[in-house]
Amino acid sequence: MQKNIASLKAVALAAAVFCAMPQGAHAASNEDIVKRHFASLVSGKEPKLAELTMFFTMMPKGGDLHHHYSGAIYAEQYLEWVDKEGYCVNKTSFMIDKTKETVASERAKPLAERACLSGQDILQDNTVLANLLQKWSDKDFYNHSAIQSPPDRQFFDTFGYFTPVASTNAAEGLKTLKQRAIQENLSYIETIYEIAPIAQDKAFDDKALAGGVTDADLAAFSAKLQDDKAYQGWIAAYLDNVKTSGAGIDDADFTMRYQPFALRFLSPSQVFSQMVSSFKLASSSPMIVGVNIVGQESVHVSMRDYAMHMQMFKFLKTKYPKVKLALHAGELSLGMVPPEGLTFHIRDAIDVAGASRIGHGMDIAHETNPLQIMKKMRDRQIPVEVNLSSNDFILGVKGAAHPVTLYRQYGVPFVLSTDDAGVSRNNLSGEFVLYAARYQPTYAEVKKLSYDSIRYSFLADADKQRLLKGLDGKFSKFEAEIAASQSKAAR
Known part of the structure; x- marks a missing residue:
């Protein structure tokens, strides 16, 4: 009898110890199972692509930080x-x-x-x-x-076909993108939304093209824009568009924020006026969290004016120090432009313009002092937005030639993103599949990519913490599901 009582006491004690264990202890065992399962999917000569597709469709993916609204619509x-x-x-x-x-x-x-x-x-x-x-x-x-x-x-010509309707039904478009994101377990999109309000000044253009512009010239043109009632009205309309079209998008499962942009291949006054309106927009609404510059980087005007554009960003960044920049920089490959054109774009985006994130960053191996640049990016925690599908299609760079291998090796933070999912006809899960199949990362690496896409977003700190906490719960559920499926498969 005493032996039975002792036995019951031992069972009760074991149960009590198990119940008293922190929740993470059980989650960690699920995580270990997922780690082993994921390793089996990427190991060997042929990654298991179908299983990886299902795995990443199910896996929580945090945010998509390099996302063009018009290029995302199918x-x-x-x-x-x-x-x-x-x-x-x-x-x-x-x-x-x-x-x-x-x-x-x-x-x-x-x-x-x-x-x-x-x-x-x-x-x-x-x-x-x-x-x-x-x-x-x-x-x-x-x-x-x-x-x-x-x-x-x-790739770039596609926009000319659908642009006439791209801005016509924005509320519906944003709702579609939200539903699609939730379907693939994505919590956040930071979309490069609509072209920023624009103006043109011939005298400014003539001076810029004749010999460049000074900070005094930029200040004078800024003041002129401030007094332009039509231009200021367009800024107000842009704010109203974001507020109206974005109404109802944010909820407990999903968040979206917006970036206005300048088109880099326009005239100097047009580009600067778009930058001015972008900075003003980003400082006027919590829904607008950053500023960007887009357009094919390798065309003549984009290359000719690149240094001037970075000077313009520096001028405005001084006036609006809290505004974040996520600049397309270094979306170039050998042969697209003369070799010297590959040597400074990422560096200037960081050192001159003050970028907090770099979009693409493809020419890093050709930049002057690439190790120094990557050390600075690592130390300052300036991540690269890596877009594997579009880098492959537009630049012909993939596999071992892709500089994500350098960023991994030298500790530069990076995130995976879609760029233009409607044009490429892909999604973020597909980008994770490409990354896993090509580079055989560990599960810890891909999980970190998901969290980093929230950590390096331009969200307010409270929103970041909310989404990171949500990711904790989503990963616990995901890992439990994968662990349970592996347990059944092993029976």
Whole structure:
């Protein structure tokens, strides 16, 4: 009898000890199971791509920090907006025609005789839709033998096709992106949203192109813009657009923030005016958390004016020190531009403009003193937004040639992001699959990438802590599910 009592006491004591253990102790055992399972997926000559796809679709992924709103919307949704706006699409050029007379005339014709089709007409015609997707996205680029533009031109030219409707139904577009993000377990998007309000000044342009501009010139043009009522009205309209379109997007499961941007291939006054409005916007609303500059970096004007653009950012950063910059810099590869053009873009974005994050950062191996730059990025915790799909397509850089291998080796923080998921027809889970399959990281590394995408966001600290805490819970659930599936598989 005493032996039985002692035995019962021992069982009770063991149960009490187990219940008293911190919750993390049980979660850690699940994490260990997931670590071993993930290692089995990436090891060997052939990574298990189907299983990796399921794994990363299920895995919480934190945030997408390099995300272009217009490039994230899929062409099929843009075709729906073509009809909402009463436009049509020329079935030969695939350009959107907004002319009311053309639309009315074409709709009066039998379908077979129409040169300009509605979005629904295209969606229901598999051949025409396939041809349109080859223009409005990267789809089938490597899957047919027609005469094509170079990949970089194909990518950047897509925006010219859907731009006429890109800003027409923003509330619906943001809702779609939110639903898609939640479906793949993504908590946050920091989207490069709409082009910033713009103005032009010929005298400023003439001086800039003749010999450059001084801080005094920038100050004078800034003051002129301050007195421009139309320009100030556009800034107010932009703020209202973000507030109205973004209403209802944030909730317990998802958060979105916005970046206005300048187009780097425009005239100097246009670029600077966009920067001015971007900084003002970012300092006027908590929903607008940073400033960016976009556009193909390798074209003539972008290269010619790059140093001047960084000077402009420096000037405005002094006036608005709290505004964060996430600058596209170094989206270049050998042969795209003369060699000297590869030597300074990342450095100047950091040292001159004061960037807090670098978008792409592809030319780091060619920059002057790359080890020094990477040490500075590591010490200052300036991360790189790595976009594997677009880097592969636009620049032809992938695998061992991709500088993410350097950033990993030298301790530079980085995050994975989509760039333009609608153009590339991918998602963030797919970017994680590419990263895992190509570079065989540990589970700890990919989990850290998820958390870092929140840590390096431009969110307010309270929002960061809220999302990080949410990630803790999501990873506990995810790891428990994977561990349970492995336990069943082992039986």
